[in-house]
Amino acid sequence: MVNLTRRGLAASLAALPIVAAMPAPLRARSSGPLPRLPVTARLRIGRFEVTVISDGYIDFPFDFFTGVTPDQARAATAAVHAAGVNGVRGSFSTWLINDGERFILVDSGPAGTVSPTSGYLPGTLAALGIGPEDIDAVILTHAHIDHIGGMVAGGRNNYPNAEVFIDRRDVAAFTDPSIEARTPAITKSSFAAARQLVDLYPRLQRIDGEREIVKGVSVFDLSGHTPGQIGVRIEDGGESLELVSDMLFHPAAHPALPGFGIIFEMDKAAADATRARFFPQAAERGSLLAATHMPFPGVGRIVKDGDSLRWLPADWSYTD
Numbered sequence: 300m301v302n303l304t305r306r307g308l309a310a311s312l313a314a315l316p317i318v319a320a321m322p323a324p325l326r327a328r329s330s331g332p333l334p335r336l337p338v339t340a341r342l343r344i345g346r347f348e349v350t351v352i353s354d355g356y357i358d359f360p361f362d363f364f365t366g367v368t369p370d371q372a373r374a375a376t377a378a379v380h381a382a383g384v385n386g387v388r389g390s391f392s393t394w395l396i397n398d399g400e401r402f403i404l405v406d407s408g409p410a411g412t413v414s415p416t417s418g419y420l421p422g423t424l425a426a427l428g429i430g431p432e433d434i435d436a437v438i439l440t441h442a443h444i445d446h447i448g449g450m451v452a453g454g455r456n457n458y459p460n461a462e463v464f465i466d467r468r469d470v471a472a473f474t475d476p477s478i479e480a481r482t483p484a485i486t487k488s489s490f491a492a493a494r495q496l497v498d499l500y501p502r503l504q505r506i507d508g509e510r511e512i513v514k515g516v517s518v519f520d521l522s523g524h525t526p527g528q529i530g531v532r533i534e535d536g537g538e539s540l541e542l543v544s545d546m547l548f549h550p551a552a553h554p555a556l557p558g559f560g561i562i563f564e565m566d567k568a569a570a571d572a573t574r575a576r577f578f579p580q581a582a583e584r585g586s587l588l589a590a591t592h593m594p595f596p597g598v599g600r601i602v603k604d605g606d607s608l609r610w611l612p613a614d615w616s617y618t619d
């Protein structure tokens with residue numbers, strides 16, 4: 300018989316092994332396992348509604364970075380409290396543009412391919428009431444698998460009605476067996492994904508240079524990180540947002556250190572040069588930027604800080 304008086308309970312607990320005396324974790328009384336909450340942020344850029352949707356995240360190991368040793372990467376990120384046990388946390392942000400007539404997806408996330416903590420985009424689209432068949436166009440900023448992995452699953456295209464836009468130089472590079480042959484093993488999955496993309500999307504358009512995709516949505520050159528990386532500029536009514544993909548990885552390094560790169564870059568010199576050119580230009584323009592791997596939602600500006608540059612996250616965008 301359990302003695303429910305205070306004294307009696309204390310006496311009973313004292314007699315139990317210590318592990319049994321630990322309180323049970325608190326649980327909401329009426330719920331089973333909670334569904335994953337969609338990780339989203341929404342901005343209005345003129346007439347456009349732009350929803351940042353995270354496909355998940357990864358902890359980039361310290362030895363993935365170039366321009367620094369793993370120890371330097373660990374020390375530099377530890378100095379600003381950004382060194383995790385397994386590396387540097389990176390988001391996988393994707394963007395859904397609604398222009399009132401069309402849904403345009405920018406990038407499709409890794410979809411579980413390079414990180415088990417990814418693949419959340421389709422569930423979030425469903426939570427927003429958007430099916431894969433509702434996506435009218437997909438713009439792919441470059442052909443790395445963490446940006447194109449979600450285009451194909453189980454040998455089928457995931458966005459059957461979408462016109463797909465990707466730079467011609469990335470399609471050429473990532474379907475070229477001779478380039479693949481001299482590429483580190485870790486990047487080979489991007490080549491396989493690029494070949495599937497070309498095979499399964501007959502409406503894929505290889506694009507060249509700056510062009511408008513729909514009114515107010517245009518692409519611009521950010522080549523360096525890959526031979527054909529592009530950014531997407533959304534512009535209306537005096538407002539603009541530039542989706543700049545992998546131009547910035549983490550505020551612990553970018554924009555202060557343009558030579559901080561990642562091992563997936565085929566041409567490090569070109570990647571470094573593009574960052575070194577872009578960062579001060581973006582600061583000068585005061586552009587509102589969104590970057591894939593920056594801490595979610597990855598929206599902010601590059602600002603001058605004395606002789607250096609730093610990342611300033613944008614205020615949270617309340618759209619009410």
Ligand SMILES: [Zn+2]
Nearest residue numbers: 443445545591
């Ligand atoms: Zn990336």
